[in-house]
Amino acid sequence: MATIKDLAKLAGVSVTTVSRVLNDHPYVSKEKRKLVLEAIEQTKYEKNVNAVHLKTGRTQLVGVVLPFSDHPYFAQLLKGIAKQAFKHNYKLVLIQTDYQEKREKEALHMLRQKQIDALIICSRSCDLDLITSYTLYGPIVVCEKVHGDKLSSAYIDHYQAFQSALAYLYETGHQKIGYSVSRLDGTSSKERAAAYRDFLAAKELPCRLDYVFDKMLYFEDGETMVTQLKQMEDPPSALIITNDQVAAGVMTCAGRVGINIPEKLAIIGFDDHPMAQMMGISSMHIPLEEMGEHLFKQALGKESKDKVFHATLIKRETV
Amino acid sequence: MATIKDLAKLAGVSVTTVSRVLNDHPYVSKEKRKLVLEAIEQTKYEKNVNAVHLKTGRTQLVGVVLPFSDHPYFAQLLKGIAKQAFKHNYKLVLIQTDYQEKREKEALHMLRQKQIDALIICSRSCDLDLITSYTLYGPIVVCEKVHGDKLSSAYIDHYQAFQSALAYLYETGHQKIGYSVSRLDGTSSKERAAAYRDFLAAKELPCRLDYVFDKMLYFEDGETMVTQLKQMEDPPSALIITNDQVAAGVMTCAGRVGINIPEKLAIIGFDDHPMAQMMGISSMHIPLEEMGEHLFKQALGKESKDKVFHATLIKRETV
DNA sequence: TTACTTGCTGAAAACGATATCAGGTCAAGT
DNA sequence: ACTTGACCTGATATCGTTTTCAGCAAGTAA
Structure with missing residues (x-):
């Protein structure tokens, strides 16, 4: 050659x-x-780009850390990221972690080794301080609120989103409201929990721990959830559900076991995925693709360090 | 440093x-x-890994070309690929093409520039000869049957898969069988078309062009399909559908417009996604993750040049 | 005239690792 | 005593670029 x-x-x-x-x-x-x-x-x-990389110290590669690429939430986020990456002539290195810290650390390591110019962490299980310490080696962007100015971040205000969903359900007459999340110890789940707690306190409603459903992430988890609901003596009358996939799963199964939506059970999904639109599921719209684009621009240092996105309620037929 | x-x-x-x-x-x-x-x-x-890359001529990076990462089919394939990549200490560079030839060429270019050690092309729109010419610069694996020994390949025998789906529907009394694909000019669609044609000829059934539905890829496309079906004077009594997402979409909408499944319309999906299992949709099981793993091993030259995977019919309640 | 820019050119020094090669010691085998 | 081979060491070349620097010619300003 x-x-x-x-x-x-x-x-x-x-x-x-x-x-x-x-x-x-x-x-x-x-x-x-x-x-x-x-x-x-x-x-x-x-x-030979490797020679260029050595000489210039840059690789035109940005790492993207995500737990699973086979979930619509992350897939959409990725789409936005990829769009901007393409625009700026960067390539993406995918680091699928399954929430294993080991793999997240590998991504950080790549940054340190100069194999990637920047790192976007869509969801983490690693300690935030650990991540912050790697900003020494290159820009890192995360999807949650952070303090300090080392990390950039773009994120959804989940507290606000959850509050408005709760308020809407309350307005429409619901007092027994439950919700589901994908993993209870995740950052966004904590925000949702806080919103939930504050809401209950404000309305002087009792806190029902059995109204909180964990590990609900995929369409098929909707079935598990319906099964659990069916077994409850005093089930919630409304649910704010992890995302539209699970909501669609619930919707699909509920009818089969005689739970009519919205009469017996009102539901609100998250993400406003085309699926929710088609099935008429009320959902909190989140500008995922836009957020992805923003994430990438931040990784390149072309955007503000901090950006909050707000969710908006889309009313359909499930409440 | x-x-x-x-x-x-x-x-x-x-x-x-x-x-x-x-x-x-x-x-x-x-x-x-x-x-x-x-x-x-x-x-x-x-x-500094870039120095290592320059010196050794390898990057421990494998490129993965796919049209969209937000579709379960490719996401599952990717999962298998990622699994093996991790095992062999390789990282993946994602190249999302949206079926734009320009982007596929970019991927080939990366191989030539030695930025990646090998390339896995999950679905292409580029000319196969063009792709083959790049094998000079590194191993390339594709997901379809190829002639010659330059390219490696792992693929589903779509002809056989379609044949068995057709045979099953015929056995259960269907004569008016239609099908859908994601893009008519794709490689797998051509195989499906061939199987369909041969089947019709063998059974001496008429060929109905309006029984073939194009551009059906996502869940929400199921709605379009149902709308089209509803408008037909003489609609098919059975459908073999692109994948389980679209099948689920059809299933969800069909009920709403009075098309009972399977009485008025029998359907068979593809991929045997958990969603199909949950909704009781009959589907052609495809070992996608396994195929993904195989693809990666082939990229590393650790497996035979050629590998066919077979689909198996999973009977559920939609036929 | 001097001095200073603008345009163009190439030799040589990086970048940060690995590979080659030559040379050393020391113990075992003949 | 002499070879052989295993073990250890470091100088130096190399991978293929970009960057720095020095230099030259021609034009312009003072």
Whole structure:
């Protein structure tokens, strides 16, 4: 494979000149530029980017940490990220963690090793301080509220989102409201829990721990949830559900066991996925793709350090 | 940031020795190894992998080309690929193409530039010959039957899969069978079309072009399909559907417009996604994750050049 | 005239690792 | 005593670029 040296020899110029042609530097005479271009053509020369990476210290690669890529939530986020990455001529390195800390650390390590120029962490299980300590090696963006100015962040105000969903259900007459999350110890779940607690306190409603459903993430989890609901003596009359997939699952199963929606059970999903639209599921719209785009721009340092996105309630037929 | 030279100076040894320690070469005395390790500890040294890449000519990176990462089919495939990648200490570079040739070419280009060690193409729109020509620069694996020995491939026998679905429907009394695909000019669609044509010919059934539905890929496309069915004077009595998502969409909408499944319309999905299981949709099981794992192993040259996977019919309640 | 810019050129020094090679010691085998 | 081979060491070349720097010619300003 031809190198820049071969080109130089072939064109009868120095490697510097070749490099200049390759990088569109202005100070090259027309004649020499032509010679070099011909040599490139002739040898079918291609840059060895690894040499460039070494020399420049950048790789045009951004790491994206996410627990699973097979979930619509992250897939949509990824779509936004990918869109901007493409626009800025960056490539993405996917780091699927399954929430294993070990793998998240691997991603941080890649940043330190200069294999990636920046890191976007869509959801974490690692300690935030640990992550922050790696900002020394490159920009890191996370999807949650952070204190301090080392990390950038773009995130949904889950507290606010949950509050408005709760308020809406309360307005429509519901007092026995439950909710589900994908993992109780996740950052967004904690915010949701806080909103829930504050809401109950404000309305002087009792706190029912059995109204909180954990590990609800996929469409098929909706079935589990319906089964559990069916077994309850005093089930909730309304549910704010992890996301639209689970909500769709609940909706699909509920009818089969005689739980009519919304009469017997009102539901609100999250994300406002096309699926929710089609099935008429009320949902909290989240600008996921937009958020993804923002995340990438932040990774490149082209955007403010901190950005909050707000969810908006889309009323359909399930409340 | 410390380099191998700094370590050498600090430990009072040569860079060669440091390199040997770093790479677990046996010929290093206990004392020197200890000195080097201490220096590493002290300086918090971290390898610059870009230098390694340049020197070794490999990057431990494999490119994965797929049209969309937000579809369960590809997400599952990706999961298998990621599993093996992790096992072999490789990272994946995601190249989302949206079926734009331009982007596929970019992926090929990365291989040529040595930014990735191998390329896995899950679905393409580029010309196969063009792709083949890039095998000169590294292993390429595709998901379809190929002739020649340049490319590796792992794929589903869609012809056989479609045949068995058709046979099953025919056995259960259906003569008016239609089907849907995601894009008519895709490789797998052509195989399906061939199976369909051959089946109709064998059974001496008429060919109905309006029984073929294009651009059906997502859950919400099921709604479009039901709308179209509803408008037909002589609709099919059975459908073999692109995948389980679309099938679920059809199932969800069909009831609303009075199309009972399976009485008025029998359906068979593809992929045997958990969703199909939950909703009781008959489906062609495809070992997607396994196939993904195989793809990766092929990319590393650790597996045969050619591997066919077979789909198996899972009978549930929609036929 | 001097001095200073602008345009162009190439030699050589990086970047930070690994690989090659030559040379050393020391014990075992003949 | 002499070879052989295992073990250990480090100088130096190398991977393929970009960057720095020095230099030259020609034009312009003072």
